[in-house]
Amino acid sequence: xxxxxxxxxxxxxxxxxxxxxxxxxxxxxxxxxxxxxxxxxxxxxxxxxxxxxxxxxxxxxxxxxxxxxxxxxxxxxxxxxxxxxxxxxxxxxxxxxxxxxxxxxxxxxxxxxxxxxxxxxxxxxxxxxxxxxxxxxxxxxxxxxxxxxxxxxxxxxxxxxxxxxxxxxxxxxxxxxxxxxxxxxxxxxxxxxxxxxxxxxxxxxxxxxxxxxxxxxxxxxxxxxxxxxxxxxxxxxxxxxxxxxxxxxxxxxxxxxxxxxxxxxxxxxxxxxxxxxxxxxxxxxxxxxxxxxxxxxxxxxxxxxxxxxxx
Amino acid sequence: xxxxxxxxxxxxxxxxxxxxxxxxxxxxxxxxxxxxxxxxxxxxxxxxxxxxxxxxxxxxxxxxxxxxxxxxxxxxxxxxxxxxxxxxxxxxxxxxxxxxxxxxxxxxxxxxxxxxxxxxxxxxxxxxxxxxxxxxxxxxxxxxxxxxxxxxxxxxxxxxxxxxxxxxxxxxxxxxxxxxxxxxxxxxxxxxxxxxxxxxxxxxxxxxxxxxxxxxxxxxxxxxxxxxxxxxxxxxxxxxxxxxxxxxxxxxxxxxxxxxxxxxxxxxxxxxxxxxxxxxxxxxxxxxxxxxxxxxxxxxxxxx
Numbered sequence: 001x002x003x004x005x006x007x008x009x010x011x012x013x014x015x016x017x018x019x020x021x022x023x024x025x026x027x028x029x030x031x032x033x034x035x036x037x038x039x040x041x042x043x044x045x046x047x048x049x050x051x052x053x054x055x056x057x058x059x060x061x062x063x064x065x066x067x068x069x070x071x072x073x074x075x076x077x078x079x080x081x082x083x084x085x086x087x088x089x090x091x092x093x094x095x096x097x098x099x100x101x102x103x104x105x106x107x108x109x110x111x112x113x114x115x116x117x118x119x120x121x122x123x124x125x126x127x128x129x130x131x132x133x134x135x136x137x138x139x140x141x142x143x144x145x146x147x148x149x150x151x152x153x154x155x156x157x158x159x160x161x162x163x164x165x166x167x168x169x170x171x172x173x174x175x176x177x178x179x180x181x182x183x184x185x186x187x188x189x190x191x192x193x194x195x196x197x198x199x200x201x202x203x204x205x206x207x208x209x210x211x212x213x214x215x216x217x218x219x220x221x222x223x224x225x226x227x228x229x230x231x232x233x234x235x236x237x238x239x240x241x242x243x244x245x246x247x248x249x250x251x252x253x254x255x256x257x258x259x260x261x262x263x264x265x266x267x268x269x270x271x272x273x274x275x276x277x278x279x280x281x282x283x284x285x286x287x288x289x290x291x292x293x294x295x296x297x298x299x300x301x302x303x304x305x306x307x308x309x310x311x
Numbered sequence: 312x313x314x315x316x317x318x319x320x321x322x323x324x325x326x327x328x329x330x331x332x333x334x335x336x337x338x339x340x341x342x343x344x345x346x347x348x349x350x351x352x353x354x355x356x357x358x359x360x361x362x363x364x365x366x367x368x369x370x371x372x373x374x375x376x377x378x379x380x381x382x383x384x385x386x387x388x389x390x391x392x393x394x395x396x397x398x399x400x401x402x403x404x405x406x407x408x409x410x411x412x413x414x415x416x417x418x419x420x421x422x423x424x425x426x427x428x429x430x431x432x433x434x435x436x437x438x439x440x441x442x443x444x445x446x447x448x449x450x451x452x453x454x455x456x457x458x459x460x461x462x463x464x465x466x467x468x469x470x471x472x473x474x475x476x477x478x479x480x481x482x483x484x485x486x487x488x489x490x491x492x493x494x495x496x497x498x499x500x501x502x503x504x505x506x507x508x509x510x511x512x513x514x515x516x517x518x519x520x521x522x523x524x525x526x527x528x529x530x531x532x533x534x535x536x537x538x539x540x541x542x543x544x545x546x547x548x549x550x551x552x553x554x555x556x557x558x559x560x561x562x563x564x565x566x567x568x569x570x571x572x573x574x575x576x577x578x579x580x581x582x583x584x585x586x587x588x589x590x591x592x593x594x595x596x597x598x599x600x601x602x603x604x605x606x607x608x609x610x611x612x613x614x615x
Contacts, residue, residue: 080391080397082394175454286418287419
């Protein structure tokens with residue numbers, strides 16, 4: 001008797017827990033990350049470049065020019081009156097910053113496209129889920145109504161007492177079973193897809209290398225470690241660990257990775273959970289890419305906003 | 312004779328009316344060059360941008376040089392023209408980067424708010440679904456159990472079971488009703504959003520990237536505004552009108568801006584997340600409109 005009770009309780013518990021799959025244990029260090037280097041306020045007080053601006057000046061290969069322009073700014077003269085050579089240097093800085101900024105825009109536009117496409121897929125899947133739930137509920141109410149009418153008609157006519165109870169039991173039995181089906185049916189809703197790789201593959205696929213890799217400042221930035229962090233992990237790896245900690249996305253699980261980034265171009269099935277997780281991760285990826293904008297802005301400020309007379 | 316006079320007066324009226332309507336037309340980018348050879352003027356948007364960037368005298372000088380160049384467009388740029396052009400370009404590009412940087416920060420706040428709202432909605436939906444399923448199941452099980460009781464001639468027991476099922480059903484329905492209205496809340500977390508600058512709330516920690524220009528833009532009156540309200544005030548008024556901002560109490564503004572002062576604990580629900588999302592989108596749109604003024608400024612300062 002005790003065993004039966006235990007089995008019943010375990011079954012009920014399973015039904016209500018929705019059978020959640022075990023997720024990778026998150027590493028707290030990576031839950032909230034920033035991919036720009038931490039500021040060194042002491043160095044800044046000594047008139048050195050901010051850490052993020054300095055990294056970008058090196059990345060864009062304009063560090064000496066930036067220092068030269070800062071020196072000129074400190075003299076207090078209007079930069080518009082500076083000689084032609086200095087104007088050329090300013091133009092070169094602006095040019096490279098603009099190229100880097102456009103690279104960010106390009107990647108963000110691609111991520112936005114992926115988000116839009118996946119939102120459409122998610123809406124389609126959610127519609128199918130709602131339709132399934134509504135149909136099962138409607139069927140449940142209908143069978144209750146029909147069997148109730150039959151049973152009560154027999155009761156009014158005072159005939160078939162056993163049969164009409166059997167009808168009632170059937171109706172109640174179905175009322176009990178259909179909600180369980182209703183709970184699990186949405187988990188069986190998938191969409192077939194052959195969509196190619198999305199922007200997440202830039203991070204999740206270790207072998208991924210775009211054609212423009214050698215020219216792209218952004219790509220170099222993502223494949224370099226964060227200065228001053230004391231670790232050689234490139235930003236790509238850090239972001240991957242962040243997703244692992246945040247969403248339980250395992251980089252070692254090839255099947256899970258394929259579902260996320262779509263690198264495996266074979267026909268595959270994906271459900272609501274996969275698509276909504278992908279959207280969340282795409283949003284997260286976008287916000288980290290846009291951190292580059294902040295660093296670019298600081299570099300620009302470092303060149304233009306030097307107060308006259310600063311050390 | 313009288314007819315001619317009336318005709319003349321009528322024509323004079325028409326001419327006066329046409330002049331009046333032309334003068335009162337809103338100034339657009341296309342109208343920036345005044346009629347036939349007169350001084351070149353900036354659009355109100357370009358003028359505001361130049362003022363905010365502190366380069367109005369330089370832009371005006373560039374425009375003068377542009378006028379002097381008319382008919383000599385093929386000559387190379389002078390040192391002065393080059394210096395001014397690089398300066399204006401530098402400032403405009405810097406402003407554009409600042410707008411993008413702030414917009415990126417808002418994207419992050421939006422992503423955070425959407426994730427929080429999604430988690431709360433999912434939790435509520437999951438619990439509601441569980442209550443509904445439990446309700447259906449208990450009615451089904453007790454109903455099935457009442458069947459044999461009726462068949463075995465124990466009608467009272469059967470009725471008691473059905474009564475019990477109805478009572479539990481009623482309780483669970485009330486629970487579901489309460490659940491729908493109550494909703495769930497989670498502690499306010501994440502960095503302070505841009506809304507702190509719109510509401511003028513003290514931030515507990517300074518923002519990593521200062522955005523003085525964007526804040527100045529938000530705190531300035533848009534060109535042509537008749538009511539003299541700043542962009543921030545317009546945003547707040549619109550939110551009040553749309554019932555997104557029901558109270559200007561400090562805790563409410565702090566919750567919406569994701570600011571938790573020391574010693575306080577705030578919780579936020581799905582509805583508040585929804586309001587925050589709307590406000591963030593509005594602010595992002597307002598800030599990004601600065602690009603329009605920057606484009607007008609670049610066009611005005613262009614030397615062909």
